Amino acid sequence: MHFQWYPGHMTKARRMMQENIKLIDLIIELVDARIPLSSRNPDIDELGKGKARLILLNKADLAEDRINDEWIAYFKDKGYSAVKVNSKKGGGIKSIQSVIQEACREKTERDRKRGILNRPVRAMVVGIPNVGKSTFINALAGKACAKTGNKPGVTKGKQWIRLNKSVELLDTPGILWPKFEDQEVGLKLAFIGSIKDEILQTEELAAELVKFMGNSYPGVLEEKYAIPEPGDAYECLAEIAKSRHCLVRGSELDTEKAAAILLDDFRGGRLGRITLETPEK
Template sequence: MNIQWYPGHMVKSKREIQESLKLIDVVIEILDSRIPESSKNPEVDSIIGNKPKIIVLNKCDLAEDSVTFEWIKYYKKVGINSIDVDSSTGKNINKIYNVVKETVKDKLDRRIEKGIIGRPIRALIIGIPNVGKSTFINKLTSKSSAKTGDKPGVTKSRQWIKVSNNFELLDTPGILWPKFDDKRIALHLAFTRAIKDEILDIEELALELIKEIGTLKPDAIIKRYNIEISSDPFETLKRIGSKRGCIISGGNIDITKASNIILEDYRTGKMGKISLEKPGEVE
């Protein structure tokens, strides 16, 4: 399965981000806690240059706590401040401003020395589609400042959002990169709905997800569907369909319906907390 998705507005968004950097004090890069490496746009660091950056590991409610903790240690080791966040419930949202202040402390000190007082910290929010940027912003501001939706590509343009007198955000559309050379990265993006389902082969995607979870955390499938995992992912998918009543005429299994069920169960955490990537795998 060749997975590629790079709609035209992403080219414009990348250009607008570059143009906005002169107004920005710090970049907040939002990653998916389940797939921190795959959800990191490899072009971001070259785009933002030497701007200070913090990493927000969003959707931490869907990732394994111990693995997320390992990621935070990894980022600290390479000199990046990071924090795990669940934007839906607001976990650790109230700590964001302090992490931002710590990251730009030297810059704030220089401003004070020059007598510049009262200027708000301006942060650029950046991340791939459907990583939860808008939900993060809305929870941070305690209002519906940004459009949200459980599909990629909801935010279409830049917008300034005031968090407080001391803190402002620039929201940007999610951007991917033109070509996914690594199949594993492409699959992880598809599993987590960073890529539109409409352009994917859902049945093949479900089989790939079964293979990966069956290797990493087979009990998640066994407990969720009360089945035995087969060495053949297609057989496992049929067993899931049978358990979930995906029966069509002739007693056959509706494979498409069963595929959508397992993908949705993973995406919403109904299979439990499952991290697909660990920092030890990163070079």
């Protein structure tokens, strides 16, 4: 399966980010805690040269906590500020304001020496589609400022949001990059829902997830769906279809529907806390 999704609005969004970068003190980059490296757009490092950086491991409640901590250490080792958050339930949000001030301490100090006092920190919020940027902004602001949705591509244009006297945020659309050098990265992005499902083969994608679960989290699918240990990935989808009564034309198993159920359960955290990549790998 080949993964690629770079619609025209992403080219436009990247250009807009380039134009606005000079107004920015800090880049807040959201990554998905289940795939912290694969969910980082390599273009952001190029765009953000010379800017203070904060990486947020969002959806931290869906990934293994022990490995979340390993990733935080990994990013701090690379010189970034890094924090775990769960924007949907508000976990870690309270600490963000102070982390923003800390990340921009040098800039505030420079302003003070030049006699500029109380200028708000201007932060650009960036990340790939469906990583939860708008949910994060709304949680931080304590009100609905940004449109949210569980599909990629909800935010289409830029939007300035004033949090308080000391922080202003620029919300930006989620952008991928034009070419995935490594198709493994594309596969992981498809697992978490950052590539439009409409352009993917659901059964093939779910079969890949079954293989991953069998290797890294053995027994989880068997327990979740009350199925026997299957011989291969497609057999597993058939067993899930049987267990969940996914039928077409009376008695034929609907493995397409079973595949959609499996992907939905994974994305919603109903298979438990699953991490797809670790720092040492």
